[in-house]
Amino acid sequence: MRPAALRAAIEADLAAGVVPAIVVATIGTTSTTAVDPLPEIGAICAEHGVWLHVDAAYAGAAAVCPELRWSHAGVEFADSYCFDPHKWLLTGFDCDAFWVADRGELIEALTVMPEFLRNAATESGAVIDYRDWQVPLGRRFRALKLWFVLRWYGVEGLRAHVRSGVALADRFAARVAADDRFELAAPHPFSLACFRLPAGDEASAELLRRVNHTGRVLLTHTRIGGRYALRLAIGSPLTTEEHVDAAWALLSAAAGDLLAT
Numbered sequence: 001m002r003p004a005a006l007r008a009a010i011e012a013d014l015a016a017g018v019v020p021a022i023v024v025a026t027i028g029t030t031s032t033t034a035v036d037p038l039p040e041i042g043a044i045c046a047e048h049g050v051w052l053h054v055d056a057a058y059a060g061a062a063a064v065c066p067e068l069r070w071s072h073a074g075v076e077f078a079d080s081y082c083f084d085p086h087k088w089l090l091t092g093f094d095c096d097a098f099w100v101a102d103r104g105e106l107i108e109a110l111t112v113m114p115e116f117l118r119n120a121a122t123e124s125g126a127v128i129d130y131r132d133w134q135v136p137l138g139r140r141f142r143a144l145k146l147w148f149v150l151r152w153y154g155v156e157g158l159r160a161h162v163r164s165g166v167a168l169a170d171r172f173a174a175r176v177a178a179d180d181r182f183e184l185a186a187p188h189p190f191s192l193a194c195f196r197l198p199a200g201d202e203a204s205a206e207l208l209r210r211v212n213h214t215g216r217v218l219l220t221h222t223r224i225g226g227r228y229a230l231r232l233a234i235g236s237p238l239t240t241e242e243h244v245d246a247a248w249a250l251l252s253a254a255a256g257d258l259l260a261t
């Protein structure tokens, strides 16, 4: 998200008599894991009283590592923030961790209080009714599995997992960068590397098809600035340097065959 474009959009809304209500910024976009410039975006939202939600669904896990917290600069501007431990923090699907600066506004929007839900504990104000923080009334005890993950791995275990993913993506990206047949398609701040064949979109798409057809890897793709890119994502605690090197060997051999024809 470009701060200048955001400011222009807000100003255009105001000029048209429309009230801008919410901005959703992303730390670690789905396609490429890009990080929005939150300090600038947050200041613009604060200036205009616009709710700022920060979506760190995947990259929120990076914040367990002090050296990766640069990615969360400006998060203090957030009115709400979420990340999914089920993505990169070793927790079974599904589990979203949600934080809100002022729960009053959320509860005001979502609370329902039919007679059959009235009870003394709620009325005393001594309990937090999380049913008022969401659209459904009922909820599963998702926090329990996250608690087990935190207890089992501990903070150092979680950090080791995240650091391993980042190091493996770096290792793979270094192979890509050193080979003229390939190019990196975006920065790789976390555990995803996006790359392509400069030979073109069709060649890149065919490369993806061929390596996935072997059944030994499963890569996905995206488009960056309209151009096709392959995505190699690392997330399992079982993935090692040998797996990454094997994936690279497979890609390299397939590219060799493809570019020779």
Ligand SMILES: Cc1ncc(COP(=O)(O)O)c(C=O)c1O
Residues within 6 Å of the ligand: 026, 028, 029, 030, 055, 056, 057, 058, 084, 096
């Ligand atoms: C940045 C981002 N936001 C949201 C989502 C959706 O996540 P959920 O599983 O919570 O629906 C994804 C999933 O890919 C994501 O990468």
